[in-house]
Amino acid sequence: MAQKYVTRAEDYSKWYNELVYRADLAEHSDVRGCMVIKPYGYAIWEKMRDILDVKFKETGHSNAYFPLFIPKSYLSKEASHVDGFAKECAVVTHYRLKNAEDGSGVVVDPDSKLEEELIVRPTSETIIWNSYKNWIQSYRDLPILINQWANVVRWEMKTRLFLRTTEFLWQEGHTAHATKAEAIAETEQMLDVYADFAENYMAMPVIKGRKTANERFAGADDTLCIEAMMQDGKALQAGTSHFLGQNFAKAFEVKFADKEGKLDYVWATSWGVSTRLMGALIMTHSDDEGLVLPPALAPIQVVAVPIYRTDEELAAISEKMAELSKKLKAKGISFKYDDDENRRPGWKFAEYESKGVPVRVAMGPRDLENGKAEIARRDNKTKEVVDFDGLENHIEQLLADIQSNLLARAKAFRLENTREIDSYDEFKKEIDKGGFFLAHWDGTSETEERIKEETKATIRCIALDRKEEAGVCMVTGKPSAGRVIFAKAY
């Protein structure tokens, strides 16, 4: 009998954890807070990475690689950065082990103590700007447009697979510019790249916005973000793009000579998305039967399962499927034919449902006879029997439909769960139900903190396209120029 899984309605958080295992995406390792990303999960991440990488290159960026280790003193160079990042991190203090004298294994050799401890990078601004210092003399050396795909470590106390892990994979862009305007334009451009990726590949609608001072990146003058709504109504910050002003240039003394020979500090940005996107993807679309994947990110877009009793039937169906495989391949559609004789069709159906394969083709002897096949959509679980002739075109269209349906469905869900609210009393009652709350706020950190303390909700962002409208703060009654988005968040 199939294992019984908890439903979203029963326990959303448990449903998520079970799903990550059920779809074979990742698992906890024995190393505290670190995960193992399993082949199927990694295949989805690879697709994300490859698509983003093309977009980064199209916008003029190159990849490079900087050291994993950051000397402790670097972190202290940018005052607010050290407060944000130097606290919970992995510290390398020694560089050698030796055999224990009692033969019990290996122990740290006390003679190998490092003069200065090394921090496993929680983010790379400091080590990168320490290099840029040597790369930049004049305006001719600018802009520098570099991205890095890397692992980073933040010593999280409470971890969840993909959403918050001690080690995670990400990309971090680090750019250097001659002018403030150019750096701001870069910050905005990369936010657009992220938003485009989220909507058109992940089928996940996002709100582009600006973080309040409280939620800003440690060391940034301005943090832009994309915020998504999960199926439990919680917000998830899916990507950030930071305008760093001249903060890191000043911390690392990076100046350039302009055309007139005048020296000025360099302007900077940084921007990143991580394996957290995997968590966002899962929680945006999946259902009680398992993972639901948008076709653009599915490692297997179409799976076919033969239904047969005799070897002759199998051979005839297999021949048809080889034909289909060829036609789909020509269209760039990934296809798996699962003729494993050790598993029954019903088992296979459940398996690929769990794994979120967008389209399933089944063919039995009667279908074969009639020149038909049964097609099942993963997104809305509808089935239809269609002609085998031209099936590849039908599937191609179906994949496009599924991709747009997932986005539309997520958009509709977000709309249903977004509301304006003007009373703080009502806000306190409603916030636990989840969703985005558009409310007036007086613009002070004090009020923001009070709301956070009293409700656990935070200002997710000030939407870039928000309507400017005069109002009064729902808490203090002070004037406000427009609504901001409150929500509980991952």
Next chain:
Amino acid sequence: MAQKYVTRAEDYSKWYNELVYRADLAEHSDVRGCMVIKPYGYAIWEKMRDILDVKFKETGHSNAYFPLFIPKSYLSKEASHVDGFAKECAVVTHYRLKNAEDGSGVVVDPDSKLEEELIVRPTSETIIWNSYKNWIQSYRDLPILINQWANVVRWEMKTRLFLRTTEFLWQEGHTAHATKAEAIAETEQMLDVYADFAENYMAMPVIKGRKTANERFAGADDTLCIEAMMQDGKALQAGTSHFLGQNFAKAFEVKFADKEGKLDYVWATSWGVSTRLMGALIMTHSDDEGLVLPPALAPIQVVAVPIYRTDEELAAISEKMAELSKKLKAKGISFKYDDDENRRPGWKFAEYESKGVPVRVAMGPRDLENGKAEIARRDNKTKEVVDFDGLENHIEQLLADIQSNLLARAKAFRLENTREIDSYDEFKKEIDKGGFFLAHWDGTSETEERIKEETKATIRCIALDRKEEAGVCMVTGKPSAGRVIFAKAY
């Protein structure tokens, strides 16, 4: 005036270091032994990675990702592995920093000491087999064919860019099999993948061989390798593929039930290549003018430089080059047109020569008038004036010629610098001149060690295709079944 660089003949080692900087491939970071891989160097590594990744997938492997950190005790589980790897490594002992009481910055928080230290992975057999333990119950779970692209850290005392760095990038395949024969076949298959890549993409001839017990991977029953000869006659181990027997399965208690339900330990392999290949690539082909790249790995395969005095001339040449760009792109050939007006053609010629761009196209007003272009090959520095019509075909052929010429040249060099030797006295005199020495050896570790001590030469490998021939050890006079390859090595 152009900077004067040292030549290979003057100082091979210094030539290498200068070249890595000159071609803008990588640089030392301020973190001891760690390098920064710069965009141009990383672009070459990306090409290597992408080509290998396709080959790994074609041979049935999937990518996954395992934790960066390994609990100290894991390393001790496989006895010879711990001796090989647990010694010089980065040890994480704490997980928090705090503000120093004297306000001088941040210090390690003594309260954050880890119960068990974590080692930054020097290689991942232990952490991976600790996972496989939970993934494998029966023969149905086998084989597991996984590869990981990752950074690893080995605390090297003496480092050189790409060749030996504290942190480096690599891939590590880790497979699990039901039978010894299958694991051995996998070990051999991956060696073939590496050899094919080295010869057909890097244009670097390699000898496939077997390591002696002394040079075997710590924890392997058998280590296969590919060995290449650098231009100074030294050997470079470019890749290894290990048959691990049941050693790690035993260390981590990984058993599987076969079809009859009988329990046995799982058989294993691991195999890897690293950013060290960048060093091998550089030292196989490059010359005193800079980097020489095989077209298959060149980020820019063709560069074009306009030579002009008037804006009209530039416009006319640019139009032609746009045409060429389109035609080359259609053939999948990467092309850069450098019309930067701040640099003179001579500067550009030197720059792209330094960077190893295989083909350079130059066009001036007279070429334009005559329907010609000047083509320069980077590999042999010949130039010719050819018709602009059909230039894309000419270039396509030229790139193929360069690719095969580089391999042929490197093969000829190796042949010239490989000799049989029977006298140990002569060996001691000749070994410093560099090259591969084919000598009889009595098969004992003692003799091998004595030779290493007295000459610094090691047995690079026992070639898989060596001729079996009876002989006597050049040192001890004891019987030998065939010659082995001695050389000094990187």
